[in-house]
Amino acid sequence: MLGVKYLLKDDSRHRQRRIQMVTVVKPPPPPKVKEKPPEPEVKKKEEIINPEPEEMPPEALDDQPPDEAPPGEDLGLDADGTAGSDGFGLRANKGGRALIGGGGDSVSLMRRYAWYTRMVQDELSKRMKRHMEENGGIPDGDLKTMIQIRLDEYGKIVDYRLTRSSGNSKMDDAVVSALKLATIDEPPPRGMPRTIKLKISAKG
Numbered sequence: 001m002l003g004v005k006y007l008l009k010d011d012s013r014h015r016q017r018r019i020q021m022v023t024v025v026k027p028p029p030p031p032k033v034k035e036k037p038p039e040p041e042v043k044k045k046e047e048i049i050n051p052e053p054e055e056m057p058p059e060a061l062d063d064q065p066p067d068e069a070p071p072g073e074d075l076g077l078d079a080d081g082t083a084g085s086d087g088f089g090l091r092a093n094k095g096g097r098a099l100i101g102g103g104g105d106s107v108s109l110m111r112r113y114a115w116y117t118r119m120v121q122d123e124l125s126k127r128m129k130r131h132m133e134e135n136g137g138i139p140d141g142d143l144k145t146m147i148q149i150r151l152d153e154y155g156k157i158v159d160y161r162l163t164r165s166s167g168n169s170k171m172d173d174a175v176v177s178a179l180k181l182a183t184i185d186e187p188p189p190r191g192m193p194r195t196i197k198l199k200i201s202a203k204g
Contacts, residue, residue, distance in 0.1 A: 113192045119184055120149075120196065127178030128200075135170060138204035143171045147179065150195045155184035163197070171202060 132138050146164035149157050160179040165172055188194060 109193075113189060116186070116189055116192065117196070119186065120182075123182045123184060124178045124198070124200075127181050128174045131174040131177040132170070135174070138202055139168050139170045140204040141168070142201070142203050143168050144199065144201045145171060145175055147175060147198045147200065148195065149179060149198070151184070151188050152194070153187055155187045157182055157184075166202075175200060 143166040144164075145162060145166035148161055148163050150159040152158045157179060160176075162172060162175065166175075
């Protein structure tokens with residue numbers, strides 16, 4: 001009996017010494033969560049409001065003096081045939097129809113510079129009359145021509161041209177001769193347009 005017990009005890013002691021090896025596997029890391037990129041800022045479209053121009057009341061327009069209108073680049077005159085020994089003359093356009101380029105009140109301009117335009121008229125009329133007397137007198141018929149002259153600061157005619165022929169060579173020659181020989185005694189006033197358009201008529 002003693003021998004059997006020993007064997008049994010010895011077997012149980014041997015079993016107690018047996019060690020079981022367990023391998024622990026590390027779990028995989030959790031998947032990385034991609035961060036959502038920031039949404040681009042949406043710029044608000046700025047509204048630009050243009051204020052409507054204020055209309056000037058009619059009362060304010062009426063209060064402005066007519067002479068304050070800015071002068072245009074061209075000063076126009078309408079020259080009609082007048083009764084008299086020479087049969088032609090120069091005067092302001094009938095009815096105030098604008099012959100002045102660049103805007104402005106033609107009546108105001110004519111009134112403001114009337115004394116100087118009268119000097120131009122007298123000089124051209126004198127030269128034309130002399131030329132016609134020396135070349136057979138005023139041609140028959142109702143003749144009209146358009147000219148344009150430009151003055152320098154001293155009143156000298158530095159440029160001229162016939163913008164419309166009268167259809168009569170004697171009339172046109174008289175106009176050109178007057179333009180070549182005309183001399184204005186005084187310089188044009190400050191602010192007066194240097195380019196002057198003239199319509200000249202003659203009745204023989």
